[in-house]
Amino acid sequence: MKGVAIVPLGLEDAAREELEGLGASEAEVLKGAVLFQIKDCEELAKIAYVSQSADRVLFHLAHFSFADIRQDVEKHIGKVENFGDFAFEGMSFRASCERRGEHGFSSPDVEKLLGDALHRLMKREYGVDAAVKMASPDVTFFASIVDDSFALGIDFTGFDAGKRDYKIFLTPVSVRGTISYGLLRYAGYRKKHTLLDPFVNDGAIVIEAALYASGKPVQFYRKDKLAFARLAPFREKGVSSLFESIDKKIKKEKLPISGFDAAFQYVDYGRKNAKIAGVEKVVYLSRVESEWLDIKFREKSVDRIVTKIPEPSRKLVSKDVQKLYGELFYQAEYILKDDGKVGVLCRDLAVLEPHYAKYGFVIERQKDVWTGEQRLCMAILVKWK
Structure with missing residues (x-):
């Protein structure tokens, strides 16, 4: 069987790497999105529970490129053959659509079209006259449209997982949890690494690293909201044993993960969000200015520095921001291991060039990612050898 992970644009490769580590293949x-093979529905449910890169995880029904949305949806929905395990008499459903790109139709247009086509399919193939239910249906059919690409599946998640439940205390530059995790993946962060975020913001990078390194599922506190528990394959046997098999592996020892910031408010936000995520005891968050990093860390002791760099604002003028950029790479040159890496998320990488070049860093790779309509740049920098 196949699954589909819906992911932020630009994070497809990071998601593929994570999914393969969680048991997906091909x-x-x-x-x-990322399409993959998976053993069974239980393994797909586990991915929905723990995946940090996916906004949603779906049981795959169809994917195709379209020219005429109405004709192509009708054609491809009529060919869906693998829905039998999810259909039962008296079931309720809804169709949901998320669009990215410019289109001559709206998401509600697609939801109406999709709902009608799926209702006919269920009645014709399985004799099920399913009722439409907008709130907490038994089955949610989710369609992801990106430009002319259409992916359809049964929603195993049930909500936008990129909006983390721990992100209660936010800043004007907060980004989605999936993007914070994607930056860690892009930087090659591993569980054994010593990690530093010197501009902690709302704590998301530190928290995502802690969830990954400790094995704590990102949906640990949203078990009751996960949609797969309402699906037919789980209605009789339940999902308690599935959760227990994963939760018993959570590690509780302190991790070499640190988050610093010069602004106490941001450190406070990070601590509060980490507490909500249940990882406050395994990470270290403190008010430390970047110029003191060489006091906190020995020479060549840090594997990864991963951060969303500060930008000029009403409270932080451009001159001060430039000073922070210079201090970041001055300190990184000292505390970073020779094979260490700096991963940054920013809107304009060019503003960093004079600073990283001055201290012997070069760009190893870079790519654009998207959060809504906003383009951001991920870049990995290494010491010149």
Whole structure:
């Protein structure tokens, strides 16, 4: 059987790497999604529970490129053959659509079209006259449209997982949890690494690293909201044993993960969000200015520095921001291991060039990612050898 992970644009490769580590195989990158093979529904449910890169995890029904949305949806929905395990008499359903790109139709247009086509399919193939229910239906059919790419599946998640439940205390530059995790993946962060975020913001990078390194599922506190528990394959046997098999592996020892910031408010936000995520005891968050990093860390002791760099604002003038950039790479040159890496998320990488070049860093790779309509740049920098 196949699954589909819906992911932020630009994070498809990071998601593929994570999914393969979670038991998926034959992963194929689509636009804003990753298609993969998985053993069974229980393994797909586990991915929905723990995946940090996926906004949603779906049981795959169809994917195709379209020219005429109405004709192509009708054609491809009529060919869906693998829905039998999810259909039962008296079931309720809804169709949901998320669009990215410019289109001559709206998401509600697609939801109406999709709902009608699926209702006819269920009645014709399985004799099920399913009722439409907008709130907490038994089955949600989710369609992801990116430009002319259409992916359809049964939603195993049930909500936008990129909006983390721990992100209660936010800043004007907060980004989605999936993007914070994607930056860690892009930087090659591993569980054994010593990690530093010197501009902690709302704590998301530190928290995502802690969830990954400790094995704590990102949906640990949203078990009751996960949609797969309402699906037919789980209605009789339940999902308690599935959760227990994963939760018993959570590690509780202190991790070499640190988050610093010069602004106490941001450190406070990070601590509060980490507490909500249940990882406050395994990470270290403190008010430390970047110029003191060489006091906190020995020479060549840090594997990864991963951060969303500060930008000029009403409270932080451009001159001060430039000073922070210079201090970051001055300190990184000292505390970073020779094979260490700096991963940054920013809107304009060019503003960093005079600073990283001055201290002997070069760009190893870079790519654009998207959060809504906003383009951001991920870049990995290494010491020149």
